[in-house]
Amino acid sequence: xxxxxxxxxxxxxxxxxxxxxxxxxxxxxxxxxxxxxxxxxxxxxxxxxxxxxxxxxxxxxxxxxxxxxxxxxxxxxxxxxxxxxxxxxxxxxxxxxxxxxxxxxxxxxxxxxxxxxxxxxxxxxxxxxxxxxxxxxxxxxxxxxxxxxxxxxxxxxxxxxxxxxxxxxxxxxxxxxxxxxxxxxxxxxxxxxxxxxxxxxxxxxxxxxxxxxxxxxxxxxxxxxxxxxxxxxxxxxxxxxxxxxxxxxxxxxxxxxxxxxxxxxxxxxxxxxxxxxxxxxxxxxxxxxxxxxxxxxxxxxxxxxxxxxxxxxxxxxxxxxxxxxxxxxxxxxxxxxxxxxxxxxxxxxxxxxxxxxxxxxxxxxxxxxxxxxxx
Numbered sequence: 001x002x003x004x005x006x007x008x009x010x011x012x013x014x015x016x017x018x019x020x021x022x023x024x025x026x027x028x029x030x031x032x033x034x035x036x037x038x039x040x041x042x043x044x045x046x047x048x049x050x051x052x053x054x055x056x057x058x059x060x061x062x063x064x065x066x067x068x069x070x071x072x073x074x075x076x077x078x079x080x081x082x083x084x085x086x087x088x089x090x091x092x093x094x095x096x097x098x099x100x101x102x103x104x105x106x107x108x109x110x111x112x113x114x115x116x117x118x119x120x121x122x123x124x125x126x127x128x129x130x131x132x133x134x135x136x137x138x139x140x141x142x143x144x145x146x147x148x149x150x151x152x153x154x155x156x157x158x159x160x161x162x163x164x165x166x167x168x169x170x171x172x173x174x175x176x177x178x179x180x181x182x183x184x185x186x187x188x189x190x191x192x193x194x195x196x197x198x199x200x201x202x203x204x205x206x207x208x209x210x211x212x213x214x215x216x217x218x219x220x221x222x223x224x225x226x227x228x229x230x231x232x233x234x235x236x237x238x239x240x241x242x243x244x245x246x247x248x249x250x251x252x253x254x255x256x257x258x259x260x261x262x263x264x265x266x267x268x269x270x271x272x273x274x275x276x277x278x279x280x281x282x283x284x285x286x287x288x289x290x291x292x293x294x295x296x297x298x299x300x301x302x303x304x305x306x307x308x309x310x311x312x313x314x315x316x317x318x319x320x321x322x323x324x325x326x327x328x329x330x331x332x333x334x335x336x337x338x339x340x341x342x343x344x345x346x347x348x349x350x351x352x353x354x355x356x357x358x359x360x361x362x363x364x365x366x367x368x369x370x371x372x373x374x375x
Contacts, residue, residue: 026314033307040300047289047296055285059278066271070264074257081253088246095241099233107226114219121211143213158190159183 138150163182171178238247271277 022317026310026317030307030310030314033303033310037300037303037307040296040303044293044296044300047293051285051289051293054289055282058285059281062277062281063268063271066267067264070260070267074260074264077253077257077260081250081257084246084249084253088243088250091246092238092241092243095243096233096236099236100230103226103229103233107222110222111219114215114222117215118212121208121215124208143217159186162186 135150135154138147138154142148142151163179163186167179167182
């Protein structure tokens with residue numbers, strides 16, 4: 001049969017062509033059906049994975065629903081707790097404000113008394129008002145670091161700033177001798193004034209000034225104590241305030257929240273350890289999706305059944321045509337040796353009685369098959 005086909009014969013070539021076309025059609029249909037089976041199996045597996053996820057989500061939803069009432073009640077208690085704390089803080093600020101107001105009232109009275117003492121000393125001792133100023137006390141009766149700073153600043157202004165202002169204003173900064181003279185004038189004038197004030201004012205009213213200094217020191221101590229006491233009151237411990245009623249309410253709400261949290265944790269623990277409930281939830285979800293899975297499996301079985309029927313039909317076709325027996329060697333060749341295109345070419349040569357080209361084509365393809373060159 002092979003030699004008959006290779007040496008010509010339009011009928012044999014047409015039969016081979018028809019057989020190849022039918023075989024290729026079967027192969028294409030079987031490949032398509034096989035791919036459809038694989039695709040349906042993949043869909044079923046993916047859907048089963050989705051159902052598994054849905055089961056886990058449903059367990060989580062049921063678990064959240066189990067804890068939801070506790071969360072709602074806990075949130076409500078936390079709101080009440082925050083209100084109780086705010087009310088307690090307002091009461092604390094109110095009590096501290098009252099204490100600060102009382103302390104301030106006492107301070108104002110003591111300060112008023114000290115001011116009256118200052119005026120009385122000034123009147124009885126005849127001390128001039130200038131002797132009670134901070135600048136006078138810093139120059140003639142310095143007592144602390146603040147007075148020393150005022151004194152140094154005053155000296156810098158008197159003996160550095162003012163002379164330089166006069167020097168540059170009057171002489172333009174070009175006469176060094178004038179600068180020396182200005183300094184001498186400032187030193188003499190202000191030192192003389194200092195001695196006069198010290199001798200005529202300070203010494204004359206020294207007793208009254210000392211009394212005024214004592215009163216001033218008391219006023220400064222009073223002010224310092226007031227600020228210190230105010231800070232102490234702001235940071236006053238709760239134990240020193242009457243907040244028992246508010247503390248009881250706060251403690252009660254905290255205890256309620258703690259108990260609710262324990263009940264919630266116990267409920268969730270019971271849920272997590274209840275395997276029967278989990279199994280029941282899984283069965284509910286599976287029942288929900290069972291019709292869909294049954295439908296998909298039915299489609300799969302139908303596709304497999306159709307594939308098997310087509311495979312049987314294909315096997316029958318191969319047996320009826322005696323494909324392996326008649327064309328076994330040709331069908332095992334490479335696709336480009338005895339393909340439908342090549343057969344069409346041979347039929348064309350036959351039809352046009354082109355024996356030379358037929359011979360060449362057959363020899364060429366037999367060489368590719370590795371067969372002997374029989375004439």
